[in-house]
Structure formats: C-alpha cells, structure tokens
Amino acid sequence: MGKSDEPRRLYQQVADQIRASVQAKGLKKGARLPSERDLAQELGVSRPSLREALIALEIEGTVEIRGGSGIYLAMEEPRSADTGPALGESPSELMQARSIVEGSAIILAAGRMTDEALSALKQVLDDMARSVEAGRDPLGEDKAFHLLIARQTGNSVITKIVADLFEERYSPLAARLQDRFGTPGTWSQALEEHQSILEALSQRDPLQAQAAMCRHLEASRRRWLDVQG
Amino acid sequence: MGKSDEPRRLYQQVADQIRASVQAKGLKKGARLPSERDLAQELGVSRPSLREALIALEIEGTVEIRGGSGIYLAMEEPRSADTGPALGESPSELMQARSIVEGSAIILAAGRMTDEALSALKQVLDDMARSVEAGRDPLGEDKAFHLLIARQTGNSVITKIVADLFEERYSPLAARLQDRFGTPGTWSQALEEHQSILEALSQRDPLQAQAAMCRHLEASRRRWLDVQG
DNA sequence: TCTCATGAATTGGCTTGACCAATTTTGGCG
DNA sequence: CGCCAAAATTGGTCAAGCCAATTCATGAGA
Numbered sequence: 001m002g003k004s005d006e007p008r009r010l011y012q013q014v015a016d017q018i019r020a021s022v023q024a025k026g027l028k029k030g031a032r033l034p035s036e037r038d039l040a041q042e043l044g045v046s047r048p049s050l051r052e053a054l055i056a057l058e059i060e061g062t063v064e065i066r067g068g069s070g071i072y073l074a075m076e077e078p079r080s081a082d083t084g085p086a087l088g089e090s091p092s093e094l095m096q097a098r099s100i101v102e103g104s105a106i107i108l109a110a111g112r113m114t115d116e117a118l119s120a121l122k123q124v125l126d127d128m129a130r131s132v133e134a135g136r137d138p139l140g141e142d143k144a145f146h147l148l149i150a151r152q153t154g155n156s157v158i159t160k161i162v163a164d165l166f167e168e169r170y171s172p173l174a175a176r177l178q179d180r181f182g183t184p185g186t187w188s189q190a191l192e193e194h195q196s197i198l199e200a201l202s203q204r205d206p207l208q209a210q211a212a213m214c215r216h217l218e219a220s221r222r223r224w225l226d227v228q229g
Numbered sequence: 230m231g232k233s234d235e236p237r238r239l240y241q242q243v244a245d246q247i248r249a250s251v252q253a254k255g256l257k258k259g260a261r262l263p264s265e266r267d268l269a270q271e272l273g274v275s276r277p278s279l280r281e282a283l284i285a286l287e288i289e290g291t292v293e294i295r296g297g298s299g300i301y302l303a304m305e306e307p308r309s310a311d312t313g314p315a316l317g318e319s320p321s322e323l324m325q326a327r328s329i330v331e332g333s334a335i336i337l338a339a340g341r342m343t344d345e346a347l348s349a350l351k352q353v354l355d356d357m358a359r360s361v362e363a364g365r366d367p368l369g370e371d372k373a374f375h376l377l378i379a380r381q382t383g384n385s386v387i388t389k390i391v392a393d394l395f396e397e398r399y400s401p402l403a404a405r406l407q408d409r410f411g412t413p414g415t416w417s418q419a420l421e422e423h424q425s426i427l428e429a430l431s432q433r434d435p436l437q438a439q440a441a442m443c444r445h446l447e448a449s450r451r452r453w454l455d456v457q458g
Numbered sequence: 459t460c461t462c463a464t465g466a467a468t469t470g471g472c473t474t475g476a477c478c479a480a481t482t483t484t485g486g487c488g
Numbered sequence: 489c490g491c492c493a494a495a496a497t498t499g500g501t502c503a504a505g506c507c508a509a510t511t512c513a514t515g516a517g518a
Contacts, residue, residue: 010472011284035498046473048277051500052284055240059288067499068480097386104329157326161390239501264469275502280471296470297509 010045014053017043019062022073033063033071095221098165099214102146105162106197106213109152110206117152121145121198125191132187145194149201186223193219239274243282246272248291251302262292262300324450327394328443331375334391335426335442338381339435346381350374350427354420361416374423378430415452422448 018039022031033039040050054071057063064074128141143166150162193216200209247268251260262268269279283300286292293301353373360367372395379391422445429438 036500037498048280048474049472051277052281055281055284056288059285065499066481068497069482070498093384093386096384097390100333100387101330101390104333155322155325157322157394158329161326161330164393165386265471266469277503278501294470295510297468298511299469 010049011052011056014043014045014050015056018053018057022062027073029073031073033073035070039071092221094165095217095224098162099217101158101161101165102150102217103210103214105150105153105155105158106201106209107206108155108158109149110201110204110209112152112154113201113204114152117148118198118202121148121201124148125194125198128187128191128194132191138187138191142190142194149197189223190216190220239278240281240285243272243274243279244285247282247286251291256302258302260302262302264299268300321450323394324446324453327391328446330387330390330394331379331446332439332443334379334382334384334387335430335438336435337384337387338378339430339433339438341381341383342430342433343381346377347427347431350377350430353377354423354427357416357420357423361420367416367420371419371423378426418452419445419449 018033022033027033034042036047036050036054040047043050054063054065058065062074064072066072124141124144128138128145131138131141146166147159147163150159153159193212197209197212197216200212247262251262256262263271265276265279265283269276272279283292283294287294291302295301353370357367357370357374360370375395376388376392379388382388422441426438426441426445429441
C-alpha cells in the first residue's frame with residue numbers, strides 16, 4: 001500500500017493545513033484569513049514558508065492576496081448545486097459514466113502498458129482470487145485493478161476521474177449498494193471479466209481491451225440491478 | 230533587475246524570466262538550471278523571491294526540484310519502471326480528458342437533443358458572440374454551452390464530471406491560465422467551433438457532433454499551449 | 459588498476475529579523 | 489457629523505545564516 005512520499009515539501013503541508021482549516025471552520029468565499037505573521041505562528045512555520053504555501057494556494061485559485069490588505073478566500077465551496085439534477089442518481093448512470101471514461105482510458109492505457117504494470121495487474125488479480133476464495137469482498141482489489149489501468153494512461157486528470165468514480169463523490173447511492181451485493185458467485189464472475197481484460201492488455205490490443213472493459217462494466221451494472229430488485 | 234514597471238507580483242515576473250531564459254537558451258527536458266543562489270543573483274532578486282517563482286514553476290509543471298541536487302526542467306516519463314505519478318497536471322491532460330468525456334457524452338446527447346435544448350444552445354452562442362464583440366471573455370457562456378450539452382445526456386454523473394472539469398477540481402492550473410489567454414482572435418475562433426458543434430447537434434448527427442467537439446477541444450488545447458509557451 | 463569508503467563542497471530547505479510600501483484604521487479638528 | 493492626516497496593520501522583499509540531503513573528488517585498500 002504505497003501511501004506516497006513521507007516528507008513532502010513544507011509549503012505543501014502548510015497549504016494542506018490551510019485548506020483543511022478553512023473547510024473545518026466553514027469559511028465562505030470572500031472571508032478574510034489571519035495575517036501572514038499570525039498564520040505563520042499559528043501553524044508553527046516561518047513567514048517565508050507560509051508565504052510559499054500562499055503562492056501555491058493563489059495559483060491553485062483557493063486564495064486571493066491583496067497587498068497591504070489581507071488574504072481572502074477566492075474559492076467556491078462544496079461544489080455541485082448546479083441548475084437541476086437530471087434523473088435521480090442511480091447505479092446505472094454511474095456505470096454508464098464509467099463505461100465512457102474507463103472504456104476510453106483503457107485504449108490509451110493499452111498502448112502504454114509496461115511489463116511492470118502488467119505484472120502488477122496480475123498480482124492484484126491473484127490477491128482478488130484469494131479474497132474471493134476466503135469469502136471476503138475484494139473491493140480493494142477491484143479498485144486497485146481499475147486504478148492501475150487508469151494510471152497507465154499517463155494522464156493524471158483521467159486517473160483522478162476514475163478514482164472519484166470509485167468514491168462516494170459521484171454516487172452516494174451506489175456506494176451504499178456495494179455493501180449488500182456480496183453474493184457468492186458475483187465476485188468470481190467479476191474476477192473472470194477482469195482476467196479477460198488483463199489478457200487483452202497483455203497483447204496490447206486496445207480494441208479488445210475496450211470491449212472487455214465495457215463488457216465487464218455492463219455486467220457489473222446488471223449485477224447491481226439484480227440486487228436492487 | 231527587478232525594477233520593472235508592472236504591478237505584477239515579483240515571483241510572477243521572475244517565473245516569466247526563467248521561462249523565457251530557458252526557451253532562449255534552448256534547454257531541453259531534463260536539463261539542469263543554475264543553483265538557487267546563482268539564479269537569484271543573475272536575475273537580481275533575493276533567494277526567497279526566486280524560491281517563490283520556482284514553486285510557481287513547479288506547480289505549473291515546468292520545473293522539477295530535487296533537494297540537495299538541483300533544479301531540472303521537467304522531463305517526460307522515463308519510459309520504464311515508473312509506477313510513480315504520471316505527468317504533472319497540465320492543460321494538455323485536462324483537454325485530453327475532456328475530449329474523452331465530452332466526446333463520448335455528445336454522442337449520447339445528440340440522440341436525445343430536444344428542440345428546447347437546441348434553442349437554449351443557440352441563445353448561449355448569441356450571448357457569446359455579443360461578449361466577444363464587446364471584448365469581454367465569454368468564459369461563462371463557454372461553460373454554459375458545454376454544460377447544456379452534457380446535461381442532455383440525461384446522465385447526472387456525466388454532467389457532474391463535465392462540470393468538475395470546468396472547475397478547479399481537476400486542474401487549478403488551467404483555471405489560472407485562462408486569465409492570460411484572452412487574445413483577440415482566440416474567442417471568435419472558439420465561437421465558430423461551437424457553432425459547428427451546434428449545427429451537427431441540430432441535425433442529430435452523433436458522429437459529426439463528436440468530431441466537431443473533439444476538433445474544438447484539440448484546437449483549445451493548442452491555443453492554451455501557445456499562450457503558455 | 460580498480461573499487462569503494464569517506465569527507466569536503468555544493469545545493470536545496472527553512473528560519474530569523476528587518477525594512478519598505480500599500481492599505482486600513484484611528485482620532486482629532488472643523 | 490464629516491473629513492483628512494497620522495498611526496497601526498499588512499503584504500512585499502531582502503539579507504544572512506544554519507541544517508540536511510546529494511554530489512563528487514580523493515585516497516586507502518584489494
């Protein structure tokens with residue numbers, strides 16, 4: 001489980017703390033933060049370091065700095081709340097979105113697939129097989145498999161989207177459904193589908209990989225619907 | 230020397246100078262820049278200021294800083310054994326992701342396009358034309374156009390993804406870049422591309438709509454890259 | 459001669475302290 | 489009450505220095 005790097009640059013940690021603090025305190029757009037001097041002391045860093053963090057936040061658009069005046073929040077907050085929610089969120093929509101995104105992503109990935117990535121994928125499927133044997137829900141392995149493929153696109157935006165599609169972000173309902181669909185044959189079926197995806201990737205065959213991925217996601221959709229009734 | 234005449238922040242000016250210098254000297258990916266101390270002296274600024282500029286360039290993906298080692302021009306993936314994070318966030322990645330998502334979404338949308346939606350799209354393009362005439366950046370109209378199309382898929386997950394791709398969520402950098410790409414002919418060009426998308430949608434032609442959308446996004450990517458250098 | 463410890467030099471990472479300029483606040487005067 | 493100048497606050501920047509990680513040259517040992 002590679003968490004990531006340990007000692008990240010200080011300015012990044014500080015930026016994270018500021019973001020978290022802002023969110024925790026529920027500050028809204030336009031709100032004014034403490035002065036650089038105060039923030040620095042509060043977070044236990046020097047002013048230049050705090051300053052570097054502010055530049056990061058400024059570039060990222062979270063904050064607006066007005067010389068001689070202060071530091072102000074520039075971001076909108078908890079997204080969404082657009083005009084109208086089309087149809088109600090449903091697992092079907094989620095899977096349709098995943099088909100589009102992952103079905104396209106795997107085409108890119110197939111062409112850039114390294115041997116290392118292939119063996120990593122095989123490793124994940126082995127773990128998944130063991131989990132299924134043991135009667136556990138291989139949710140983690142399933143996610144790892146899809147994320148590994150996404151990462152092979154070399155496109156961090158696509159990777160993030162795929163990751164988000166696995167979280168609650170785009171469909172809290174679907175996340176809840178995952179809990180109760182651990183039927184027996186369900187996962188062994190999914191495992192087979194994963195293996196055929198891996199096989200296509202091993203041969204660097206983009207179209208077959210896409211077909212396998214879409215078949216898998218369509219089958220998953222149907223499995224969910226069955227559980228739902 | 231930093232004397233300058235613009236009220237822009239020093240770190241931005243310094244970052245510009247470094248970009249320009251790199252380009253002028255024809256340095257290639259992976260090349261190593263002078264040390265912070267040397268660069269600071271060379272550009273006539275203090276080390277903290279030079280440092281702030283480097284953070285901007287790092288976030289923007291132009292430069293990679295290796296502690297104790299040096300400052301390097303960000304290089305492409307070393308081909309093998311990468312497991313690591315992909316490329317840094319960049320407008321290119323954003324646009325590639327948008328091509329995938331919106332290019333697929335518009336196929337669905339074309340088949341479900343209502344007359345109301347079509348006239349709403351036309352209305353938005355009229356507004357956009359007026360904004361361009363007046364010399365304003367029609368960012369709002371651009372977003373509205375793409376979101377209206379996404380919404381026609383009837384899939385709320387896809388709609389959210391497209392919305393998020395316009396927000397800070399997937400590429401804060403790209404959002405910042407929008408500030409400086411308000412060149413004259415840029416938007417009128419984009420307007421024409423939008424109109425050809427609308428035309429394809431009017432005829433309920435999914436494939437032509439997709440082609441127009443992808444052409445538009447590819448052109449947008451190129452426009453951004455030009456501005457960026 | 460080649461290998462590889464080992465320590466000096468180099469380089470980024472971060473802090474302290476200070477001064478300037480723009481903005482905001484304060485307080486006194488009409 | 490209203491207006492304007494002084495004072496306080498705040499961001500902008502610089503200078504000098506210490507620490508830790510990385511590099512690289514050097515010399516001892518195989």
